[in-house]
Amino acid sequence: MTIETIGVLGAGQMGSGIAHVLAIAGFEVSLMDVDADRLVAAVAKISEDMDRQVARGTIAAEAMLSAVGRLRTTVNLPELGTLDLIIETAAESEPVKLKLFDDLRPHLKPEAILTSNTSSLSITRLAGRTRKPEQFMGLHFMNPVPVMQLVELIRGIVTSNETFEAVRAVVQRLGKTAVVAEDYPAFIVNRILVPMINEAVYTLYEGVGSVFDIDQSMKLGANHPMGPLELADFIGLDTCLAIMNVLHEGLADSKYRPCPLLVKYVEAGWLGRKVARGFYDYCGDTPVPSR
Numbered sequence: 001m002t003i004e005t006i007g008v009l010g011a012g013q014m015g016s017g018i019a020h021v022l023a024i025a026g027f028e029v030s031l032m033d034v035d036a037d038r039l040v041a042a043v044a045k046i047s048e049d050m051d052r053q054v055a056r057g058t059i060a061a062e063a064m065l066s067a068v069g070r071l072r073t074t075v076n077l078p079e080l081g082t083l084d085l086i087i088e089t090a091a092e093s094e095p096v097k098l099k100l101f102d103d104l105r106p107h108l109k110p111e112a113i114l115t116s117n118t119s120s121l122s123i124t125r126l127a128g129r130t131r132k133p134e135q136f137m138g139l140h141f142m143n144p145v146p147v148m149q150l151v152e153l154i155r156g157i158v159t160s161n162e163t164f165e166a167v168r169a170v171v172q173r174l175g176k177t178a179v180v181a182e183d184y185p186a187f188i189v190n191r192i193l194v195p196m197i198n199e200a201v202y203t204l205y206e207g208v209g210s211v212f213d214i215d216q217s218m219k220l221g222a223n224h225p226m227g228p229l230e231l232a233d234f235i236g237l238d239t240c241l242a243i244m245n246v247l248h249e250g251l252a253d254s255k256y257r258p259c260p261l262l263v264k265y266v267e268a269g270w271l272g273r274k275v276a277r278g279f280y281d282y283c284g285d286t287p288v289p290s291r
């Protein structure tokens with residue numbers, strides 16, 4: 001199956017980034033969210049990022065105009081039913097994703113392929129709640145999507161080869177590099193990256209270093225582009241905690257227990273950059289540690 005039309009479900013940071021790269025690559029894109037204001041904010045962010053790409057010569061001004069013309073927004077889930085491929089990018093919560101798949105099921109055309117951008121959840125279990133588990137798989141982009149080269153492809157236990165190849169062709173058309181991960185908690189990147197972030201939070205919790213010194217250590221001592229606490233804020237602390245919970249429950253190993261300080265920050269609503277407060281406070285000109 002050749003994919004030309006794509007629905008992106010959820011207009012948060014990942015949904016908007018994915019819609020951005022799909023539209024540039026020439027796909028017809030429908031971005032859907034329950035919240036109309038969020039769609040307006042997503043289109044504004046996409047335009048701002050594309051403007052920057054034009055200013056730096058990464059894309060031509062005409063390419064931006066035609067990409068914007070290929071991007072539609074909607075608050076009506078049934079409108080996605082006619083599309084070839086759906087990429088679900090709602091919050092990292094299994095009940096939220098399962099409810100979406102239930103709602104979508106009656107509207108999908110028979111050959112439609114459904115994918116999830118989940119960071120950690122079982123693809124086989126999610127597939128079980130869809131009408132055609134063989135037409136479901138994991139399609140995991142990295143943040144920020146316009147910049148990051150990698151995409152993880154994850155087959156559920158019954159994902160068909162046709163589904164896998166059609167989705168892999170989309171990644172190729174985006175000019176990104178695909179790796180194949182088996183369907184185990186958090187796949188490859190997050191199995192390694194998020195426990196490292198959790199360990200950085202323990203390092204703060206136990207008073208080994210300050211927010212600034214922990215981030216500075218990993219930037220200058222390990223050449224990471226962002227410190228682990230800065231990166232946690234960038235990903236979203238709710239998403240980091242959800243991933244640690246999936247690892248902890250799914251692998252039943254205490255080494256994956258989420259740091260209580262990470263839990264506390266999420267309980268406080270300090271979710272990171274998306275709410276302007278996490279390990280850092282982003283309300284001023286430069287971020288400062290929140291406490």
Ligand SMILES: CC(=O)CC(=O)SCCNC(=O)CCNC(=O)[C@H](O)C(C)(C)COP(=O)(O)OP(=O)(O)OC[C@H]1O[C@@H](n2cnc3c(N)ncnc32)[C@H](O)[C@@H]1OP(=O)(O)O
Nearest residue numbers: 049052053056058119141142143144146147190225226235
């Ligand atoms: C949780 C999961 O499930 C999986 C994940 O995604 S884990 C997270 C993976 N991501 C990372 O680890 C990101 C780590 N950080 C980095 O690589 C870098 O800090 C960064 C690429 C984000 C920014 O790099 P930088 O050199 O500090 O910034 P800057 O020079 O301003 O930007 C570099 C480019 O990125 C673009 N960019 C930066 N942030 C961006 C954003 N949020 N959205 C879109 N584009 C962005 C800039 O426009 C610029 O593009 P051009 O080169 O085309 O002009």
Ligand SMILES: NC(=O)C1=CN([C@@H]2O[C@H](COP(=O)(O)OP(=O)(O)OC[C@H]3O[C@@H](n4cnc5c(N)ncnc54)[C@H](OP(=O)(O)O)[C@@H]3O)[C@@H](O)[C@H]2O)C=CC1
Nearest residue numbers: 010011012013014033034035089090091092118119143235
């Ligand atoms: N953040 C990251 O670095 C990465 C995240 N991911 C994964 O991508 C997914 C999205 O993450 P991210 O973009 O960061 O999260 P965000 O919180 O930024 O965005 C999630 C979006 O989905 C919306 N949403 C929630 N419920 C529904 C629904 N029922 N129907 C339609 N839209 C809905 C949310 O709206 P509202 O806020 O109104 O509820 C919000 O706009 C998660 O599965 C995450 O694990 C994957 C790679 C990297």
